[in-house]
Amino acid sequence: MDLWQSMVVFVVLAPGLVFAALGLLWMLGWAPSERTVAALTGGTFLASLVALACIVGRLAFTGLPSVTVTYGNWFAVYDYRFPLVLMADRLSLPFIGLTVTLAGLIGKFSATYLHRERGFLRFFLLLHLFAFGSLLAFAAGSFDLLVGGWEMVGITSVLLIAFFQHRPAPVENGLRVFAVYRACDIGLLVAVFAMHHWAGTASFAEGLPQLDGAESAAACLLLLLAAAGKAAQVPFSGWLPRAMEGPTPSSAIFYGAISIHAGAYLLLRVQPLLAQSKLAETIVILIGVVTAIHGTIVGRASADAKTSLAYASLTQVGVVFVEIGLGWKSIAIAHIVGHATVRTLQFLRAPSMLHDDHQLHSAIGSELSAAVNNPEDLLPERVQLWLYRWALDRGHLDTILDRFVVYPLVRLSKFFSRLDRLGLNEPLKQQEKIAQVMPTAAGRRSA
Amino acid sequence: MDPASILRASAVGGPWVGAVVAAATRRQARPIGFVAASVSVLLSAFLLHATHGPDSVGAALMLLFSCLSVVAMGVVPRRDCTPSMIAGVLFILGSTLLAYSTQNLLVLLAGWILTTIPFFLPQLFRVETWRPRIGLLLSSIALALAVGLIGVSGHPMSIDRLRDQGPGGIAVFALLVAAVIFRKGICPAHAWVADAAEGGAAIPTALLLNGHFGALLVAKLIMPLFPHSARDFFPLLSYLALATALYVAIRALTENSPRRLLAYLALSQSACILAGLESQTPEGMTGAFVHWFVVTVSTMGLFGIVRLLEVRFGENLTASRHLGFAEHAPRLAVFFVLFGLALVGLPGTLSFCSLDLLIHGTLMSHAQTGLLLPIAIAMNAVSMFRLFTRLFLGKRRTGFTVMADALPRERWVLAAAVLFVVLGGLFPKAIVALAPIDASASRQLTQQR
Numbered sequence: 001m002d003l004w005q006s007m008v009v010f011v012v013l014a015p016g017l018v019f020a021a022l023g024l025l026w027m028l029g030w031a032p033s034e035r036t037v038a039a040l041t042g043g044t045f046l047a048s049l050v051a052l053a054c055i056v057g058r059l060a061f062t063g064l065p066s067v068t069v070t071y072g073n074w075f076a077v078y079d080y081r082f083p084l085v086l087m088a089d090r091l092s093l094p095f096i097g098l099t100v101t102l103a104g105l106i107g108k109f110s111a112t113y114l115h116r117e118r119g120f121l122r123f124f125l126l127l128h129l130f131a132f133g134s135l136l137a138f139a140a141g142s143f144d145l146l147v148g149g150w151e152m153v154g155i156t157s158v159l160l161i162a163f164f165q166h167r168p169a170p171v172e173n174g175l176r177v178f179a180v181y182r183a184c185d186i187g188l189l190v191a192v193f194a195m196h197h198w199a200g201t202a203s204f205a206e207g208l209p210q211l212d213g214a215e216s217a218a219a220c221l222l223l224l225l226a227a228a229g230k231a232a233q234v235p236f237s238g239w240l241p242r243a244m245e246g247p248t249p250s251s252a253i254f255y256g257a258i259s260i261h262a263g264a265y266l267l268l269r270v271q272p273l274l275a276q277s278k279l280a281e282t283i284v285i286l287i288g289v290v291t292a293i294h295g296t297i298v299g300r301a302s303a304d305a306k307t308s309l310a311y312a313s314l315t316q317v318g319v320v321f322v323e324i325g326l327g328w329k330s331i332a333i334a335h336i337v338g339h340a341t342v343r344t345l346q347f348l349r350a351p352s353m354l355h356d357d358h359q360l361h362s363a364i365g366s367e368l369s370a371a372v373n374n375p376e377d378l379l380p381e382r383v384q385l386w387l388y389r390w391a392l393d394r395g396h397l398d399t400i401l402d403r404f405v406v407y408p409l410v411r412l413s414k415f416f417s418r419l420d421r422l423g424l425n426e427p428l429k430q431q432e433k434i435a436q437v438m439p440t441a442a443g444r445r446s447a
Numbered sequence: 448m449d450p451a452s453i454l455r456a457s458a459v460g461g462p463w464v465g466a467v468v469a470a471a472t473r474r475q476a477r478p479i480g481f482v483a484a485s486v487s488v489l490l491s492a493f494l495l496h497a498t499h500g501p502d503s504v505g506a507a508l509m510l511l512f513s514c515l516s517v518v519a520m521g522v523v524p525r526r527d528c529t530p531s532m533i534a535g536v537l538f539i540l541g542s543t544l545l546a547y548s549t550q551n552l553l554v555l556l557a558g559w560i561l562t563t564i565p566f567f568l569p570q571l572f573r574v575e576t577w578r579p580r581i582g583l584l585l586s587s588i589a590l591a592l593a594v595g596l597i598g599v600s601g602h603p604m605s606i607d608r609l610r611d612q613g614p615g616g617i618a619v620f621a622l623l624v625a626a627v628i629f630r631k632g633i634c635p636a637h638a639w640v641a642d643a644a645e646g647g648a649a650i651p652t653a654l655l656l657n658g659h660f661g662a663l664l665v666a667k668l669i670m671p672l673f674p675h676s677a678r679d680f681f682p683l684l685s686y687l688a689l690a691t692a693l694y695v696a697i698r699a700l701t702e703n704s705p706r707r708l709l710a711y712l713a714l715s716q717s718a719c720i721l722a723g724l725e726s727q728t729p730e731g732m733t734g735a736f737v738h739w740f741v742v743t744v745s746t747m748g749l750f751g752i753v754r755l756l757e758v759r760f761g762e763n764l765t766a767s768r769h770l771g772f773a774e775h776a777p778r779l780a781v782f783f784v785l786f787g788l789a790l791v792g793l794p795g796t797l798s799f800c801s802l803d804l805l806i807h808g809t810l811m812s813h814a815q816t817g818l819l820l821p822i823a824i825a826m827n828a829v830s831m832f833r834l835f836t837r838l839f840l841g842k843r844r845t846g847f848t849v850m851a852d853a854l855p856r857e858r859w860v861l862a863a864a865v866l867f868v869v870l871g872g873l874f875p876k877a878i879v880a881l882a883p884i885d886a887s888a889s890r891q892l893t894q895q896r
Contacts, residue, residue, distance in 0.1 A: 027778060027862060075800055075875045077882075078729040080807060082800070133794075144803070148794035155793065158832070165840040168769050178832050182825040189821050193810050413701040416694060420638050 004058055005069040007051040008088045011096065012139050014044050015103070016132035019125055026121065037124045038111035044128075045104030052100055055088055065089055068141060068205055080196065085141025085205045094337050095138040095258075095265055102257050102344055103131040109348055110249040119163060123247065126163075130156040134258050138265060141205035143192045146266075150188060150230070153259055154181040160250040161243050170245035177239045184229020184236060188266075191222035208272055216273045220280035223270055224287070231263030231317050233291045237298075238398035240314060244306040252347030255310050257340035260317055264336055267324045274324070281325050288321030294395050300376070301391035305350040313343050451497050455548045458490035458509060462516070462541035466534040476533040480520040483537050487513035487544065504736075507881045508547045508663075511740055514867075515657060515747050516540040519650050521860030522751030524758040527648070535571040535651055538564075543658045552594045552604045555667070559630075560587050562658060565651065566643070574647040582639030586629035590664070593622035610671050620676045623669050624684060631661025631721060632714050633684075634691040644710035644750075649757075653750035656713055657743040662720050662735070670724070678727070682813060685725040689816045689823075692718040696826035700833075703767040705753050708834050713746040715827050716790055722816055723805040731808020733882040737801035740878060741789060741868060745798070748786035748864050751857075752779055756838065759851060766834050769841020775850035780839040782853065782861045787835055789868040791828040797871035797878065804879075 001009070018040060022032065032040075055067055066089035074082040088096060107127060114120050133152025140146040158181065162174030195202040198219075199209030211219060227233075232240040232255075244251055254260065267274065267284065274280050292315045299311030316339045323332040349356060361367065376384055393399065465483025469476045491510035498506050519536055539562055546558025563583040565571040574580070593615070598604065602614040613620070627633065632640035643652050670677050692715045699711035720742065723735025756772060756779065757764055764770070773780035789796035802824060810817025853861060871878055 027781065027858075075804075075879045077733045077804060077879060080730045080804070082803065148799065151792075151794045151799075155788065162836065162840055165773060166771065166842050168841050171769060171836045171840040175829075175833055175836050179829045182828050186821045186825055189806070190818060193807050193817065196807055197810060409697065410701055413697050413699075416698040417701060420641070420698065 001069065004055060004067045007055050008067050008069050008086050008139065011048045011051050011055070011088075011100065012086060012132070012135045014048050015128040015135065018044050019128035019132060022121070022128070023125055026125075031121065034111065034115065034120055037121060038107065041107035041111070041124055041127070042104065045100055045107060045131075048100045049104060052093075052097055056093060056097070059088075059090070059093070070141075070205070074144075079200070081201075082144050083142045083201075083203050083205075084145065085203060086139045086145075087141035087205050088139055091265075091268055091333070092138045094333055095261070096135060098261075098337060098340050099131055099134045099138065099258055102253050102340070103127060103134075105344070106249045106253045106348075110247075113249055113351075114247065117247075119165075123160070123163065123250070126156045126160050127250070127253075130160075130253070130258075134262070137262060142201075142203040143188075143195060144202050146269075147185075147188055147192055150226070150262065150266075151185065153262060154178070154185065154230070157181075157243070157254050157259055160254065161246040163246050163250065173242035173245050177243055180229060180236055180239045184226050187222040187225030187229070191219045191226070194219055194222065204269065208270065211273065211276075213276060217277035217280050220270060220274050220277055221283065223266055224280065224284060227263030227266045228287055229263070230266075231260055231321070232314055233263070233287050233318065233321065234294050234395070235397055235400070237291065237294060237314060238394060238401060240310050241302070241307045241394065244304075244310055248306070248347060248351055251306055251310070252344045256313055256343035256347040260313055261320070261336050261340060264317060264320045264324060264332065267321070268329060268332060271324060271327070271329055275327060281327075285322050285325035288318045288323075288325060290318070291315070291321065292318030294318075297387060298391045298394050300374070301388055305353050306347070309343065309346055309350060312346075313339070316343075451494060451502070454490050454494040454497065455509075458487045458494060458513070459541050459544045459548060461486040461490065462537040462544070466537035466541065469530050469537065470534040473530045476530040477520060477523070477528050480533040480537060481517065484513060484516040484520055484540060487540060488517060491544075503881065504666075505547050508739075509544050511743060512540065512543050512547065512658065515654065515743055518744075518747055518751065518860045518864050519654060521856055522748075522755060523650055524755055526758050527650070527754070531570055532648070532651070535565045536654060539651060539654050539658075543654075546658070546660065546663065550606045552597060552606060552609075552668075555606075556590055556594045559590055559660060562655060562660070563587060566647070566655065572648045572651045574643050576642045576646050578639040579643035579647065582629050582632070582636060585636075586626045586660075589622045589626035589629060593619045593626065596622070606668065606671065611674055613673050613676060617676060620669070620673045620680070623664060623673075624680070627661040627664050627669070627684070627721075628687070630664070631659075631717060632691070633661070633687050633718065633721070634694050637691055637695060637714055640714050641707045641710040644706045644713075645704055649706060649750045649754040650747075653713075653747050656710075656717070657747055659717060659720065659739055659743070662717070662724060662739060665721065665724050670727070681725045681727065685722055685809075685813050685816055688718040688721040688725065689813075689819055691715070692722065692823040693819060693826075696823040696830070699830040700826060702830070703765050705756075705764050705766055705834060705838065706750070708766060708830060709746065709749050709753060712749075712790065712827050712831060713742065715823055716742045716746075719802070719805055719820060719824070722809050722820060726805075726808040726812040726816075728808040728811050730804045731812065733879055734801050734804030734806070734808055736882040737797060737875065737878050738805055740871070741796070741798040741801050744864050744867055745786045745790040748782065748861060749790070751861070752783045752786070753838075755779060755853075755857065764838065766837040768837065770838050771841040771843045773839035774843040776839075776852040778853040778858060780835075782865060783839065784835050785865050786868070787831040788828070789865075789872075791824055791831055795872050796868045797875060798868070799872055800875040800879070 066087050069086040071084035074084045110123060114123055130153060133149045133156060137146050137149030137153060140149060158174045158178040161177055162171045164170045192202045195209045198211055198215045201209055229236045243255055295311045295315035295318055299308050302308040302311055320332050320335050323335060462483045465479055469479045491506060491513045495503060495506035495510050516536060542558050542561035546555050549555050566583060567573060567580060596615040596619050600615050602609055629636050695711040695715045699708050702708040702711060720735045720738050723731040760772060789798050792798045792802040806817055806820055809820060
């Protein structure tokens, strides 16, 4: 392994190692000070940024397409292999750069923002795990490895939504987001297995797996399911406002910058496959258009700053999907980089919005003039009202999901529960009833 | 007697001797249990080192189960740590090792029956409800009839000598499948598992379930003895396993009793093991073997933590609302979420590798199973995360004066178990290499289909 390959490995592994070290020490009873955690975080991401700059310089000056690190197989059974390949190429580098830079900045910001907050260490642990997962997903040279990073991003995202664990709402919302992620990730898993089945590999370090027309359409549609879930595209957009329950810095990096664009990265990665299937391309464009319209309408009726920003993100990601569907790869990458940077700044300033507003008023010495005309004012009043109601319920997406997926599953589960109780003895039935309705001993005592 | 046989006999006999000593002295039960289980760990490790080929599988499983018993000794709360509990656990350990180590049908039958005996005795782990007793009894009867029929038809009792012969024909095959269905809790005979977990002693029940005798019977008896019947009828069992995985995964979505919910999750994940074995592809069978390790360690950790919570916070734990235990017991919360997510395929743990292999293998042999298993696993993940959030997150409870997090004894054994699933996930080759797969033969079988 040469110096450049070592640098790629360092950039990907560094946050993971910090997470493992801090986590293990905490499990053994050591609680590091806030200053130590912040310094370690800053040092890690700064070193990663320097290494990344060297890699970018190397690729720029030599004209090489990528730096690839091959470690052989993670495991192999007969002719099935799980290749361990890391790759920093012209597609992954912008995403890796964004992750390293923004994670470092968020770490710096959070050291002050979460000062003396319960869960300070937990936040930083999850930030490192998230950075590791993202970097693994972006630097993976095979879909197998990408799945690993992808899932880690999902788990950390959910745990950070439930960061304020003493309140039930963030916890329940975290659970909901987890369910949507898991459901959509089935698409990614099945796509990877299908690629192994059809092409014998899911590695893309030396080009994407060779699939024929129908196979590539099927694989793209499965990957689109995963990408749409992670990027909160319609019809999965309902989880995005729920995710705003997490701390502002995590909202900034997840839903303003990295996680929300991971779906777009996946589609960019398989863009040559996508180009083979008109059907998949059309569906990508359609989803992007619908999401952009949905995002802009719902965002206008959002009452809080973070949700409003989240829907603004959604609109932009919808546009990115359209660009990918149209095959405008470079424009999509530039759009993502610009959008992620601006949106992160907006999210981080969101808690200071009133302060900023007051400062602005003081600076100009008078009230600001009202907003300019909104395009929806051109619509008839009835349509405006209908749209407002539609936007207030966030496009009824959660209602539809509940009615057609959640409730039927719950009803089926309860029916199975009744079936299982058919032969149950009375004492256990009684015990089950107690478990359903009675508070715990802890609850009784506190009452 | 060769050295391997001596090691086997000592590994099996050690826990039984420990059980007798613990029951007779009625003092220092936990240290006796630790020593006896640790002796089995050491002897099984030596046995694994000394054996090669198919024999090493039995040794690997013996080592796994012995380690599991050491974990059990560590997480048994002081309230439960009576001489009878320790003796019972050691008895289950010895009997399970007996079944793992033998190549004789009668001895296998003896091990099979002996592991169930503590669950019929009121002094040990007898459950009040009838379904667990009936489930275990029917599985034992089915196996005994199968072994009896093989004996009556004049066949030898050595499994090696019966290979490929299909002794006793379709009747014996059907009885063996019935034994698997009852013991493993395959739909529609699944209800006893949840009853046993709910109403019985948590840790011995986890040990009973984690013996995975149903999968053992498939791998050790059905596949080698009935290769042709297996090829013809396995799709049926595969669909039953898939139905079980889906049924209990859906059932778990609204379950509020933590023990019952864990039992459903264990059942669903165990059904995946069976589906992998029945795929008869090298990937599926290896995945099933590795998943066996994961399910065993994770479910033992989860049942152990739930029992520790019950002892600390009250017996009537429920997932119907948030209990906020993470504030009191953050380390138990971390252990729980790690075991839970490790059970359902968290990247970086061993189950990520096992499920990858398992689903790929089943997809190759039965596409429907391969496509539907990820859905069952996703639902299990949601149920597991729901249980975690309900038990550990939410508003902090304030009715306690002293609330212990994981004690050092518990912390060390749980940390060792977590390290196993994490390090196993980072370096899975060592465990994958233990899988007893004749890859070319399996591939031929798949192609024949």
